[in-house]
Amino acid sequence: MSKVKSNLNLDDYKYGFSYPEDYVFKSKKGLGENIVRGISKIKKEPLWMLEYRLNAYKIFLSKKMPAWGGDLSKIDFDDIYYYLKPSQGEVQKWEDLPKGIKATYDRIGIPEAEQKYLSGVKAQYESEVVYGSLLADLTKKGVIFLGMDEALEKHSALVMEYFGKAVPSADNKFSALNSAVWSGGSFIYVPKNVKVDLPLQAYFRMNAKKMGQFERTLIIADEGSFVSYIEGCTAPVYSANSLHSAVVEIFVKKNARIRYTTVQNWSKNVYNLVTKRAFVYENGIMEWVDGNIGSKLTMKYPSIYLMEQGAKGAILSMAFAGKNQHQDAGGKAVHLASKTSSQIISKSISRGGGRASYRGLIKVANLAENCKSNVVCDALILDENSRSDTYPIMDVKGAYARVSHEASVNKVDEDQLFYLTSRGVSKHDAANMIVNGFIEPIVKEFPMEYAMELNRLISIELEGNAKNRR
Amino acid sequence: MQKIEGKKIKYRFNLPNSGYDKKLVVDLKNKNDVVDVRGIIVGRGNEKFNINIEIVHRAKNTSARTVVKAVLYDSAQLNFKGCIKVLKGMRGCDSFLMQRTLVLGENVQVNSKPHLEIEENNVKCSHSVSIARPNEEEVFYLMSRGLSKDFAINLIADGFIGVRPL
Numbered sequence: 001m002s003k004v005k006s007n008l009n010l011d012d013y014k015y016g017f018s019y020p021e022d023y024v025f026k027s028k029k030g031l032g033e034n035i036v037r038g039i040s041k042i043k044k045e046p047l048w049m050l051e052y053r054l055n056a057y058k059i060f061l062s063k064k065m066p067a068w069g070g071d072l073s074k075i076d077f078d079d080i081y082y083y084l085k086p087s088q089g090e091v092q093k094w095e096d097l098p099k100g101i102k103a104t105y106d107r108i109g110i111p112e113a114e115q116k117y118l119s120g121v122k123a124q125y126e127s128e129v130v131y132g133s134l135l136a137d138l139t140k141k142g143v144i145f146l147g148m149d150e151a152l153e154k155h156s157a158l159v160m161e162y163f164g165k166a167v168p169s170a171d172n173k174f175s176a177l178n179s180a181v182w183s184g185g186s187f188i189y190v191p192k193n194v195k196v197d198l199p200l201q202a203y204f205r206m207n208a209k210k211m212g213q214f215e216r217t218l219i220i221a222d223e224g225s226f227v228s229y230i231e232g233c234t235a236p237v238y239s240a241n242s243l244h245s246a247v248v249e250i251f252v253k254k255n256a257r258i259r260y261t262t263v264q265n266w267s268k269n270v271y272n273l274v275t276k277r278a279f280v281y282e283n284g285i286m287e288w289v290d291g292n293i294g295s296k297l298t299m300k301y302p303s304i305y306l307m308e309q310g311a312k313g314a315i316l317s318m319a320f321a322g323k324n325q326h327q328d329a330g331g332k333a334v335h336l337a338s339k340t341s342s343q344i345i346s347k348s349i350s351r352g353g354g355r356a357s358y359r360g361l362i363k364v365a366n367l368a369e370n371c372k373s374n375v376v377c378d379a380l381i382l383d384e385n386s387r388s389d390t391y392p393i394m395d396v397k398g399a400y401a402r403v404s405h406e407a408s409v410n411k412v413d414e415d416q417l418f419y420l421t422s423r424g425v426s427k428h429d430a431a432n433m434i435v436n437g438f439i440e441p442i443v444k445e446f447p448m449e450y451a452m453e454l455n456r457l458i459s460i461e462l463e464g465n466a467k468n469r470r
Numbered sequence: 471m472q473k474i475e476g477k478k479i480k481y482r483f484n485l486p487n488s489g490y491d492k493k494l495v496v497d498l499k500n501k502n503d504v505v506d507v508r509g510i511i512v513g514r515g516n517e518k519f520n521i522n523i524e525i526v527h528r529a530k531n532t533s534a535r536t537v538v539k540a541v542l543y544d545s546a547q548l549n550f551k552g553c554i555k556v557l558k559g560m561r562g563c564d565s566f567l568m569q570r571t572l573v574l575g576e577n578v579q580v581n582s583k584p585h586l587e588i589e590e591n592n593v594k595c596s597h598s599v600s601i602a603r604p605n606e607e608e609v610f611y612l613m614s615r616g617l618s619k620d621f622a623i624n625l626i627a628d629g630f631i632g633v634r635p636l
Contacts (some may be wrong), residue, residue: 381588397577397580404602406598
């Protein structure tokens, strides 16, 4: 294989294109109280939201940067655009979008996917949701799928009841930042006993340089309902850094189930600092499926708070850290009631000098009885320049919990390689097969087309590795 | 803090016989060093144990086995931190750390933080933690043979500590 080809493949981030900026409104660079007020004013928000934002901004200023996890010292909060309004409101037809934006989504393939296997789509470009659709029969059943801003306008009481309940603005510095300058994101409400068969999807895209995207998502599944939500994220490649800091709040009511799938493929100049939390009530089930491939630094630990008896949670996390990337991912499960159970499976791969870390928490409260929790995290390091860490915490109080955790760090197994090559498979293909087999338990939980995309991406990344090894 | 290093070491500790805190740094400095660390903790009443073990692989082909088992009664508390570090370039290292807690008291508290910091790919490193009560079925079996519940549980605890790990 020629060297040129491998190089080409390595740089093959197919979402790295951008379109010229032609926006309705672009805030001044930097952050200040005037920016926070400005965002609220443009959105014509109720007074309580403005106060919520201003209060969060104060908390943001008072909180220190986290000293753990990845290197955050390069983030310059004054060198970021906090609000970009790309178009005049949300449209229901792709044709009505401004040219550049429509072309972007065509290239990513969203309109095509929508027709084939989705119940509804939200597309967020920069700070605002620009496109939205939902199947008509779901609207009839009372399912609400709106941009967060529109939801605040139309379902103010519902938003007010849940907003900031799972992730308060004082939770951490970045949840405070998001609460101050949030814009866009999805709002989903599924009424009692309604099952949404096909997934709902949101697509987040950053186009401008030095952009900050702060979407805010709130999902409520009422008793006995089910919904599967997928989010995808991409951005163009720039040398300047961008910041993505989302807050996702989820409420799973009695007997309900939510599956939340993330395919994070930001370009490698994006800081991805996200707070995601789900409250699960009696016999509810929450599933996070989390794939992290892109970004410069990701710090994301989807959390499950098991609030009532019989609640269950699962976190499936996959991270791929390539050159100049640090994936600090993981998951948290907090058992606050009896007979709750949780499972976390994490698989990470690091190569080309990348660093993959697992950070997790299992907490069992004193009065919770018969709780079960099982954590498995496996890491694969593909070359000598890469690094892998595991930082779990198990905090168990009381007598009736069963908690287990196991982790391992390995390289591609020589015996397996030898076996495959002895059967006539080339060394490169063999390594590829082994790595794909390693992440298979997680990848199979992704929707088909994403699973294929993940396998493709990983093969590309490995190509570079085979080159290094030679 | 206690520092141990050397070619082939077996290190044993037993708490609370030797106090409530244990800070141990194991430095594997020479090629082919092998270390075997085993600790036993039996906590009762309000006893509180702080354990911090660091296994640092500073040379190639070094290996370590670290097993810490705790049986906690009443309101005993255990804070455990165990870190395996493999420095860059130290190929062929093999390290395993296991921490198991058998919970026998109503108000036991366990905080366990096993860490892995691996900067080399040609290694085999893993850890495992478990925190659990005695298996109900095992207790039931022993009781069905005529043992009292307390006796049965004590027998299981003995076995838990006594079984030669690995």
